[in-house]
Amino acid sequence: MSTRTPLSPTPRSTVTRIKDRARTDRADLDAVLDAGMVCHLGVLLGDSPVVLPTIYGRDGDTVYLHGSTGAGNLRAALRGEISLSVTHVDGLVYARSAMHFSMNYRSAVVRGRPVEIADPEERLRALRVIVEHAAPGAWDRVRPPSKKEMAATMVLALDLTEASVKIRTGGPGDDPADIATGGVWAGVLPLQQVWGEPIPSPDLEPGLETPGDVLNRFRA
Amino acid sequence: MSTRTPLSPTPRSTVTRIKDRARTDRADLDAVLDAGMVCHLGVLLGDSPVVLPTIYGRDGDTVYLHGSTGAGNLRAALRGEISLSVTHVDGLVYARSAMHFSMNYRSAVVRGRPVEIADPEERLRALRVIVEHAAPGAWDRVRPPSKKEMAATMVLALDLTEASVKIRTGGPGDDPADIATGGVWAGVLPLQQVWGEPIPSPDLEPGLETPGDVLNRFRA
Numbered sequence: 001m002s003t004r005t006p007l008s009p010t011p012r013s014t015v016t017r018i019k020d021r022a023r024t025d026r027a028d029l030d031a032v033l034d035a036g037m038v039c040h041l042g043v044l045l046g047d048s049p050v051v052l053p054t055i056y057g058r059d060g061d062t063v064y065l066h067g068s069t070g071a072g073n074l075r076a077a078l079r080g081e082i083s084l085s086v087t088h089v090d091g092l093v094y095a096r097s098a099m100h101f102s103m104n105y106r107s108a109v110v111r112g113r114p115v116e117i118a119d120p121e122e123r124l125r126a127l128r129v130i131v132e133h134a135a136p137g138a139w140d141r142v143r144p145p146s147k148k149e150m151a152a153t154m155v156l157a158l159d160l161t162e163a164s165v166k167i168r169t170g171g172p173g174d175d176p177a178d179i180a181t182g183g184v185w186a187g188v189l190p191l192q193q194v195w196g197e198p199i200p201s202p203d204l205e206p207g208l209e210t211p212g213d214v215l216n217r218f219r220a
Numbered sequence: 221m222s223t224r225t226p227l228s229p230t231p232r233s234t235v236t237r238i239k240d241r242a243r244t245d246r247a248d249l250d251a252v253l254d255a256g257m258v259c260h261l262g263v264l265l266g267d268s269p270v271v272l273p274t275i276y277g278r279d280g281d282t283v284y285l286h287g288s289t290g291a292g293n294l295r296a297a298l299r300g301e302i303s304l305s306v307t308h309v310d311g312l313v314y315a316r317s318a319m320h321f322s323m324n325y326r327s328a329v330v331r332g333r334p335v336e337i338a339d340p341e342e343r344l345r346a347l348r349v350i351v352e353h354a355a356p357g358a359w360d361r362v363r364p365p366s367k368k369e370m371a372a373t374m375v376l377a378l379d380l381t382e383a384s385v386k387i388r389t390g391g392p393g394d395d396p397a398d399i400a401t402g403g404v405w406a407g408v409l410p411l412q413q414v415w416g417e418p419i420p421s422p423d424l425e426p427g428l429e430t431p432g433d434v435l436n437r438f439r440a
Contacts (some may be wrong), residue, residue, distance in 0.1 A: 037323065040260035042269035045232070048301035049262035049269035053327045054304070081268035085415045089257045092418075094434060097363035097371070098239070098351050102258065107273045131318050142404055143317035153319070171421040182425045184362055189434055190416030191257070196311075201391040201406040203399055211405050216312060218409060 013111060013162045017182030023165040026061075033058045033167055036086035037134065041065065043077045056084070057126070057133035061160040063110065064117075064126040069154045077156060081109045084158065091191050096184040102168065104188060111164040114156040126155045132169040151220035195220070233331060233382045243385040246281075252328040252385055253278045256306035257354065261285065261298045276304070277346070277353035281380040283330065283335075284346040289374045303331045304378065307411060315392035316404040322388065324408060330383040337375040346375045357433030363426050415440070 006024045007013070015022035023029075025167040035038075038053045052073055057064045063084065067074040086108050117123050124145065131139050145153070172186045195218045198210050227244045231289045234242075243249075253259075258273045272293055277284045283304065287294040311324040337343050344365065351359050353431070365373070415438045418430050 038307055039311070040262075040271050040307070042260075042262035042271035042303070044264070044269055048331065049264055049271075049303050050329065050331060051260050051262035051269075051271055051303040051305040052329060053305055053307035053325065055323065083262070083269050083271040084388055085260050085271040085273055087258055087260070087273035091419075092222070092257070092355055094355060094358060094418075095362065095436065097365070097369075098359060099365050099369045101351050101355055101358070101362075103275065103354070105258070105273065109270065109272060111268065111270060127318065131321050134323070135312060135314060135321055138314060138321070139318060142315065142321075143398055143401075145317070145319050149317075149319045171423075173420070174421075174423075178363055179423055181363075183428070185431050185434065186421040186424055187430075187434075188419045188421075189438060190419065192414050192416055194412050194414045196410030196412055198314075199311075199408045199410065201390070201394075201408075202396050203391075203394075204406055205402045208403070208405055210407075214405065214407075214409055 002028050007163055007165060010162055013164045015166060021166040021168050028165045028167065029108050029160065029163050029178050030058065031090065032106045033063065033086055034133070035088060035106070035158055038083045039063075039086045041073075041077070042083040043073055044080055045073070045076050051118075055130060055134055057129035057131070059129045062172050063158045064129050065114070065156040065158065065162060066127060066130055067154055069152055071154065074154050074156060077114055078116055081111060081113050082158065083109065083148070084087070085109045089191050090169070091188045093172050093188050094186055096174045096178040100172055100174050102172065106165070106167045108163060108165050110158065110160060111159050112162050114158040117155040117157055120150070123150065123155045126157065127153070135213065141211060227383055227385060228376065230382055233384045241386040241388050243387055248385045248387065249328055249380065249383050250278065252308065252326045253283065253306055254353070255308060255326070259301050259304045259306045261297070262292075262303040263293055264300055265293070265296050274411060275350060275354055277349035277351070279349045283378045283380060285334070285376040285378065286347060286350055287374055289372055291374065294374050294376060297334055298336055301331060301333050302378065303329065305329045309411050310389070311408045313392050313408050314406055316398040317405045320392055320394050322392065324388050324390070326385070326387045328385050330378065330380060332378050332382050334376040334378040337377055340370070343375045344352075346377065347373070355433065356437070361431060403427045
């Protein structure tokens with residue numbers, strides 16, 4: 001690790017439940033965020049929280065979010081603190097007793113106060129980060145945003161200072177008595193996200209080849 | 221649909237952005253929730269929202285959540301309204317322009333005030349719903365919760381009255397000018413969750429067969 005601060009530097013972002021699943025290395029946070037397609041964003045609407053799925057991108061210790069300038073949820077996000085979480089479910093843990101059923105997962109939870117990006121160059125760079133997060137290698141071969149599209153788009157930046165990561169791996173944590181009794185199958189059923197074969201748009205001109213950034217992902 | 225109320229019955233749960241993705245049939249809500257492994261739960265901690273991944277189960281128009289009685293987040297959930305969201309990413313939509321990149325997805329967003337379940341029979345039934353949601357068919361062949369385990373467990377019920385569902389399918393919604401210009405590949409890269417081969421627990425007694433509920437899932 002470099003000079004970057006460790007995770008969970010504040011009491012409220014310190015993992016308090018099942019602490020052995022907590023990670024404090026920023027590389028773990030980066031990996032969880034980079035592997036996600038959507039985050040779940042929690043904003044305060046009126047007096048109560050609402051959780052919304054949204055795409056995002058990470059650059060260093062900043063997460064970028066974007067949306068329409070008409071989106072009330074992003075406006076609400078600017079009025080106070082928000083939270084976002086990215087979770088990957090890697091498997092279902094079958095135990096010998098109901099209460100020890102669990103999941104293998106990697107999850108990140110971030111809290112903080114976002115800021116709106118006003119600078120045109122930084123806005124464009126943030127949108128590039130978001131598109132490249134979702135579709136690595138695609139930005140340079142598609143039409144960039146027009147002035148009109150940029151004007152209709154709001155970009156938010158959230159600092160990753162206050163973040164926590166939890167990772168569970170491995171088999172069930174059954175009670176010794178249940179293991180001794182035996183007779184009940186226990187183990188893990190792995191779960192994985194898999195890309196399928198690219199489906200060209202029906203209005204695509206004939207003969208246009210599927211680009212490498214799409215093909216490589218499918219074949220990875 | 222039956223006599224169940226339609227979705228989005230209140231102004232604040234009515235979808236306002238990209239309305240053609242909104243669904244109002246409760247069967248869509250049920251399907252999105254039933255297909256999920258974790259939900260993202262938004263609770264108010266202090267003055268700000270925090271989003272946490274957690275498992276859940278649905279029974280009719282109720283979602284059940286559970287956790288340790290020592291979990292501050294569940295206690296916080298009881299102090300006011302919460303929100304939860306379940307999202308499935310079904311594919312990445314590659315467009316001819318950066319701003320039209322999108323995802324195919326199914327998502328549900330629920331808001332409401334949860335109640336703690338005190339009745340022992342209903343608590344046990346709720347735990348069964350949660351375990352059977354994560355691992356269909358497993359409850360009856362594993363050790364049920366002990367009195368001690370039940371005493372250490374908190375169960376919350378959230379009514380599905382106020383919920384919204386959004387579903388996006390299909391190819392990119394490119395601008396006609398970009399389609400006319402041509403030369404840029406556009407289409408969908410499907411994304412799917414796939415179960416892997418069951419991994420028996422290392423401490424499993426030899427000769428114990430993998431049960432049908434686990435095998436069927438892997439083979440589905």
